[in-house]
Amino acid sequence: MELNLTQVSKTYPNGVKALDNINLNIKAGMFGLLGPNGAGKSTLMRTIATLQEPDAGKLFLEDINILKNKMKLRQVLGYLPQQFGVYSKMSAEKLLYYFADLKGIASASEKKKMVAYALEVTNLTEVKHKHVAGYSGGMKQRFGIAQLLLNNPKLIIVDEPTAGLDPAERHRFLNVLREIGTNNIVILSTHIVDDVKELCTDMAILNGGKILSKMSPTTAVQNLEGKIWTTITDRDGEVELAKNYNVISSSFNQDNSLNVRVFSEVKPHENFTLATADLNDVYFVHLKENEDATTLKA
Structure with a gap:
């Protein structure tokens, strides 16, 4: 499984060049996209997730032409944006069943299996009957991971997931990412260097819409x-x-x-x-x- 981006560019109407000829090859495992706020990370993540169009460039996940087959990409995509809103007056379990319906999981047995798996992986089983509104920041982020796991995604994108979390919540959240990052492509977009250091086997540094460096953290050091x-x-x-x-x-x-x-x-x-x-x-x-x-x- 590989994600390939070739000469991907995006300029906003105000003249800001958010992406400047991005070329990236990302293989299975944890990939860190590191850069300061305003570097273009969220623009790149939204572009890969088919939420906005680039001005130019090609994006492929294996044989899926992302720009021409958005729905096919979305079937294997799990995306946790920087701001993740939920229907807070529902329990986590009921909300996951709702998301499973939206993702087209028709089989009742398959739905039950996937919801139970998502709750277990994210360590939310014991609080599955609690309203998401009562969750801590870290628990809400873990719930965000739970919902994206429901369609067994091959490509997972998480955008600034640990920003604002306390140390204990951050540690629990990173452990969840470690568990799901073995066989999938997981892109961790962050400005926190320690997140990349602790998790990622490959990384790139982005600033001003440009890739400044791409190599493993070990080699870079x-x-x-x-x-x-x-x-x-x-x-x-x-x-x-x-x-x-x-x-x-x-x-x-x-x-x-x-x-x-x-x-x-x-x-x-x-x-x-x-x-x-x-x-x-x-x-x-x-x-x-x-x-x-x-x-x-x-």
């Missing part, structure tokens, strides 16, 4: 080994460092000093020490390079 340096300074010192070095991020220490991270092929200065690269560094390096390139063009 390995490529930065020996190139991330750190030093301790204050706010004024950070400003001076940014004038001379490629500062990619900074974070406060408990004493309010700043831990500054710099990307450099060689040791920038004797005050720097070599740091262990991580996926946050990968993310910030690519965003910084994109920002610098955009500034030069302007």
Whole structure:
């Protein structure tokens, strides 16, 4: 099972180029689409999910031409948008039966089996008689996964699913995604680097409608080994460092000093020490390079 996108572009009427010649090949497993808010992630997800048309490009799921066979794609698609609304005065179980009817599951036995499976996978069986309105944010997100599982989808898209969840709810939700991500294509669109680090075997970084990088998280981090340096300074010192070095991020220490991270092929200065690269560094390096390139063009 593969999803292929070729030269997919989308420009909105206000002139914003949301997608700029996107080329992607996504295979079965967990795929992370990482980028800041406004990068074009939701536009890309909606385009793949047939909710909007691109201006140009081709999209195929195996032999399904997505742009020409929308209904065929929807039969094997599970989509959890960033804002998922439900009929909150119904119990989770009754609501899932309702969604099963909408998805065309006619057999009563098959419907019962699929609803029970969806509740079990998302750890909602014990609260299946409770109104969804009374669910926590994390439980509502898990219910969103439950409804998309009803048609046994081959392609699953989840858009910013952990935004706003507390740590415990986020952990439970990510465990659900792990369980369903083995044999399906699961695209996780997020601005949270840790979600990708914990879940995904492949990833791409998107910003300004462009794919900045595509590789496995492991390979991406390995490529930065020996190139991330750190030093301790204050706010004024950070400003001076940014004038001379490629500062990619900074974070406060408990004493309010700043831990500054710099990307450099060689040791920038004797005050720097070599740091262990991580996926946050990968993310910030690519965003910084994109920002610098955009500034030069302007």
